[in-house]
Amino acid sequence: MEILDLRHFSAVDLRPLLDDETQLWERSLSWDYSGSAAMILRYVDAKILPGYAAVDRGLIFGYAFFVYEGSKGVIGDLFVANGGRLPDPHAVETRLLVHVIETLQQSPGINRVEAQLLAHETGVVAQPFVDQGFHRHARLFMVLPLENSAKPATPSRTDIEIRRWSEQDYQPAAAVITSAYRGHVDSEINDQYRTLSGSLRFLNNIVRFPGCGAFDPESSFVALHPKTRTLLGLILCSRVRQDVGHVTQVCVLPECRSKGIGEALLECSTNNLRQRKFSLLSLTVTEANARAVDLYLRLGFDTKRVFDAFVWEG
Ligand SMILES: CC(C)(COP(=O)(O)OP(=O)(O)OC[C@H]1O[C@@H](n2cnc3c(N)ncnc32)[C@H](O)[C@@H]1OP(=O)(O)O)[C@@H](O)C(=O)NCCC(=O)NCCS
Numbered sequence: 001m002e003i004l005d006l007r008h009f010s011a012v013d014l015r016p017l018l019d020d021e022t023q024l025w026e027r028s029l030s031w032d033y034s035g036s037a038a039m040i041l042r043y044v045d046a047k048i049l050p051g052y053a054a055v056d057r058g059l060i061f062g063y064a065f066f067v068y069e070g071s072k073g074v075i076g077d078l079f080v081a082n083g084g085r086l087p088d089p090h091a092v093e094t095r096l097l098v099h100v101i102e103t104l105q106q107s108p109g110i111n112r113v114e115a116q117l118l119a120h121e122t123g124v125v126a127q128p129f130v131d132q133g134f135h136r137h138a139r140l141f142m143v144l145p146l147e148n149s150a151k152p153a154t155p156s157r158t159d160i161e162i163r164r165w166s167e168q169d170y171q172p173a174a175a176v177i178t179s180a181y182r183g184h185v186d187s188e189i190n191d192q193y194r195t196l197s198g199s200l201r202f203l204n205n206i207v208r209f210p211g212c213g214a215f216d217p218e219s220s221f222v223a224l225h226p227k228t229r230t231l232l233g234l235i236l237c238s239r240v241r242q243d244v245g246h247v248t249q250v251c252v253l254p255e256c257r258s259k260g261i262g263e264a265l266l267e268c269s270t271n272n273l274r275q276r277k278f279s280l281l282s283l284t285v286t287e288a289n290a291r292a293v294d295l296y297l298r299l300g301f302d303t304k305r306v307f308d309a310f311v312w313e314g
Pocket residue numbers: 180181184250251252253256257258259260261262263264284285286289291292295
């Protein structure tokens with residue numbers, strides 16, 4: 001088995017592996033990965049996706065890729081097929097990760113590396129990260145079934161106004177995100193939250209690019225102060241499968257918390273998705289973010305899996 005540069009290969013070589021991976025995401029996360037897979041294959045064909053492939057007798061049975069975002073490297077994905085062909089798929093995952101981590105840590109100008117490996121159970125791929133000095137944060141993948149759950153009675157409120165997300169909200173939403181995550185564990189995991197320009201980049205990625213599903217404006221809302229019309233909080237959702245929504249962001253200004261605004265925003269999204277016959281809403285949350293975890297549990301979300309986020313600062 002050899003580990004080779006992904007740029008030696010074309011979409012035809014990688015497609016069978018991505019078909020396997022798409023099935024895995026469907027089975028374990030109710031997530032339609034086919035859009036992401038198509039995007040990855042386009043980049044592979046263009047020979048612009050940095051990464052590695054695990055190859056045996058000409059066949060690719062594992063791959064990992066990463067992207068550069070300024071002085072940061074982000075590990076995008078790791079997948080090894082486990083169709084009975086491999087005696088130890090975990091050893092292949094480790095070898096791929098060691099290559100990716102070493103490449104990123106040795107890349108000139110790279111002083112930060114982030115990875116969130118949603119499809120891998122906590123601990124399973126942690127060793128190469130821990131060995132290279134990464135911090136590890138447990139994250140939960142939670143789901144709320146929508147089909148049969150009764151619509152909760154929402155008390156009408158006069159102290160806040162909630163309306164749909166609109167284009168005009170970018171700048172104020174970035175300001176809310178930056179305040180909401182100041183000193184927060186999630187801004188250790190994702191450094192975009194630390195600055196206004198980073199939060200704008202985050203929003204732009206979520207709303208305009210189909211990386212984390214396709215942005216769903218109908219189930220995305222903002223909470224406003226009824227008199228001043230200033231933005232107090234927001235919830236953004238994407239569509240990750242035809243009938244599955246995913247919360248990509250929910251936050252409330254620190255001074256406005258514990259008044260039920262977070263809950264009201266989540267209810268607006270779940271009600272909208274229920275009306276549109278979605279069957280599931282999912283989200284990810286850092287385990288140490290106890291306040292948010294408690295809120296989701298109270299609303300009926302269940303933990304489907306625990307995965308890890310890794311961060312290295314050089
Ligand atoms: C998570 C977050 C969005 C929750 O928002 P929120 O508006 O404070 O949430 P709610 O008020 O609806 O519910 C949370 C708390 O308020 C309480 N609460 C709910 N309705 C209430 C009401 N009418 N009056 C008083 N308290 C109320 C809840 O019991 C809960 O208890 P707590 O005060 O012990 O935390 C907010 O804490 C936040 O922005 N955190 C930082 C960003 C973040 O972590 N986002 C989630 C990432 S996955």
